[in-house]
Amino acid sequence: MxxxxxxxxxxxxxxxxxxxxxxxxxxxxxxxxxxxxxxxxxxxxxxxxxxxxxxxxxxxxxxxxxxxxxxxxxxxxxxxxxxxxxxxxxxxxxxxxxxxxxxxxxxxxxxxxxxxxxxxxxxxxxxERLSPAQKKGISQRYQLGCNCRIKSCYNLPCLVTNKNECLWTDMLSHFGNSGYQSRNYACIQQKEGYCSWYRSTTARDKTTINATEP
Missing domain, CATH: 2.40.50.120 (OB fold (Dihydrolipoamide Acetyltransferase, E2P))
Known part of the structure; x- marks a missing residue:
């Protein structure tokens, strides 16, 4: 028992x-x-x-x-x-x-x-199926964004309502966690408390966060 x-x-x-x-x-x-x-x-x-x-x-x-x-x-x-x-x-x-x-x-x-x-x-x-950005996220990036909230978007329009949110739109293309954002981006908190998507590149890893990058 x-x-x-x-x-x-x-x-x-x-x-x-x-x-x-x-x-x-x-x-x-x-x-x-x-x-x-x-x-x-x-x-x-x-x-x-x-x-x-x-x-x-x-x-x-x-x-x-x-x-x-x-x-x-x-x-x-x-x-x-x-x-x-x-x-x-x-x-x-x-x-x-x-x-x-x-x-x-x-x-x-x-x-x-x-x-x-x-x-x-x-x-x-x-x-072997993980992208380079996902491997980087697991080893370094993701832990920097655990205070952020990744907000799922299933149907447009979608808006962030808090400064600690990143809008996740992979579901719109029906790819979900195998989509472009999932494979290439991490949601990282900046010094001002805002969270935004951070993209790692294979040529040279970026050192700043660009909130407007597509």
Missing amino acids: QSAYHHLISLLFVFSSLHVNQLTDGCSCALSHPQDAFCKSEIVIRAKVVGKKLLGDGHFGTMRYTVKQMKMYKGFDKVQHVQHIYTSAFESLCGVRFEINKYQYLITGRVYNDKVYTGLCNFNEKW
Whole structure:
């Protein structure tokens, strides 16, 4: 009974992290910019998945992935080093699937009882699929904008109503978190307290924030 209770709690942690647009047999998640995913996660790491084991605890089942952590970007105050990632064994309960010994992944999640939990609603992606700006955001930029609010725009007209907001319009083109803003911009707070989009370039990284840049 106690193990079933603990597993139910872990699923609630997974369900509470709504970061990626996904719909799989009842698992639905809200769209979110990768910066929001970073800021709302307790753990952000880059890791290679090297093994998995199905745990039959509780009524739902848990998949435990063994990972080789390459780098930790967030979560030093929670765990020193991540060795296992826990998720639901069922995609219908927002369980995420990783391929073994093939790719490095960016993995985000939450911590409960010193265990790291993730799911389909968290931002989990193959590292090679991330844009250079997203990699830069994860390592440096996103943490500078966690006091900002990224406001989603689904239908025009859309307006910012607070100085700490950045207007996110990728949904207008139906690309969501794979859209141009998501792949190239971070919402960063300036000294005056205003937040605006910041774009990193591959040729030379900018050192100032241009609020009017397209």
